[in-house]
Amino acid sequence: MFDCKDGESKMRSYKVAIVGTGGIAAVHASNVERTGGRAELVAACDVDAARLEAFSDEHSIPGRFHSLTELLAQTKPDIVHLCTPPMMHIDQAIQCLEAGVHVLSEKPPALSLADFDRLNSAEIAGGAQFSCVFQHRFGDAAAAAKNLIGEADFGRPLVARCDTLWYRPDSYWDLPWRGSWNAEGGGPTMGHGIHQFDLLLHLLGPWQEVTAIATRQARKTSTEDLSAALVRFENGAVATVLNSLLSPRETSDIRIDTEFATIELSHLYGYSIQDWTITGAPGHEDPVRDAWESQPLEQGSGHSAQFLAMYDALDAGLPLPAGRDSARQTLELAAAIYASAFTGRAVQRGEIVPGHAFYGGMDGDGLGTRVLESTSLASTSPA
Incomplete structure (x- = not known):
């Protein structure tokens, strides 16, 4: 003790x-x-x-x-x-x-x-x-942004983008379990971009509908190496979500435009307070700045921040942060991105239930594999 x-x-x-x-x-x-x-x-x-x-x-x-x-x-x-x-x-x-x-x-x-x-x-x-x-949920700046989005000084969220633009060479898939539906469940949507769009969901709340594409542009994997989605949230905000393993200049970016402020985060695998930029709309610069600076802004993101939050919850007998329910919402968005990409139609939150082709796997009972094989640029490019 x-x-x-x-x-x-x-x-x-x-x-x-x-x-x-x-x-x-x-x-x-x-x-x-x-x-x-x-x-x-x-x-x-x-x-x-x-x-x-x-x-x-x-x-x-x-x-x-x-x-x-x-x-x-x-x-x-x-x-x-x-x-x-x-x-x-x-x-x-x-x-x-x-x-x-x-x-x-x-x-x-x-x-x-x-x-x-x-x-x-x-x-x-x-x-x-x-x-x-x-772990990206747990930095002080993420907590500050979550507190202020939707409040009077920042206003309601309107539009956002969430980009995971990473680079993995062909050798990355030398490990036998990488790049397959059975071992990883998907490509960058499941294994890489999930951190960023989890933070987006943490900040904006429940998503409502998604329309997406997923393709294999260059990497010789079974899964996609690129996905792009248009997501509508319950609060009316609209966001683009891009997940790539094809981007030589690697960045992880979130931008949220509210009625009176722009909130921007640009980093790679973890952020500090200095990686956030807050901009007030014309005429709202002072209240936006004052609201942001009034928040505790010391701890960056990282595993230790999540670990400490977990211990505090256990001490207090509270539900664990990033627990089962909120993690499921993030996984459900990944499933909906694949379902929309491979069926060619919009998918609603709550639609993927037992009996749905994408409930049992992100490949949709083999539909994803068939679509990627028929449309993949990687399959026709030189070795």
Whole structure:
């Protein structure tokens, strides 16, 4: 326990285990170490013995396991971080939840809405909670923007854009699980742009309708390497969402124009306060600036910010941030982008339900593969 100020509850120190010790696991471990003693890394798990030992040695992790079943039985962590390949997330999450262990899963949380909806009964069975790594929600500037959008000084949101313009060479897909519907669930829409449009949804609220295209322009994958969507929100705002792995000058950008302000975020894989620009409309410059500067603006985005928010929620007995319901809304938008792109029509929120071709997978029972094969520029370009 950590003593807090008089009148405040005490903060627990949580036992954390990491499953999967590849590249993203190092980000998790280093950010757990930055939480000021709020968590302790007690175990790690990987089928690759050499990689597990090297990772555990680097981060001084005592418990070392080759199966999740062993880890859960012998260590009994409070929280398991899932840093495994995407196709493993949902079954591992369910195993942890049924054992009464909270889960923080890397994205995407599942490869389909059908799989994701299995979390509901698992949470009930074990009494634990699921959360997805959507770390961009947790910087101070994101909180400030969310607080001010729709309020008097900024006004209601009108138009937005959300661009994930990244670059991945052909060699990126050398790992056998990358670039396939069965292993990743999709291309940049599922595995890359999902962070940015999750933040857009966090700021603008529920989406209502999407019209999209998805194509394979250059990369020799089974999935798309580019998608573009037009999204209408319940509050009337309209946004474009672009997800690319073909863009040599990499940027991640969100711009939201409200009645009286423009809110802009430009970064790559994580942002600081300085990556945000706020511009008041003519005649509204002072109140917009004053409203923004009145917000607490110290902490940037990052995994440690989400981890701390998770610990605070557990301390207080509250639902986890980026929990099951809000993560589902983000996954549902990804499914709707694919459904619209491969059927050629607009998709409404709530439309993709059991029995719908895109409920069981982002490929739509093979429709996506057939569409991409018939329209892909990559399939006809020189090797």
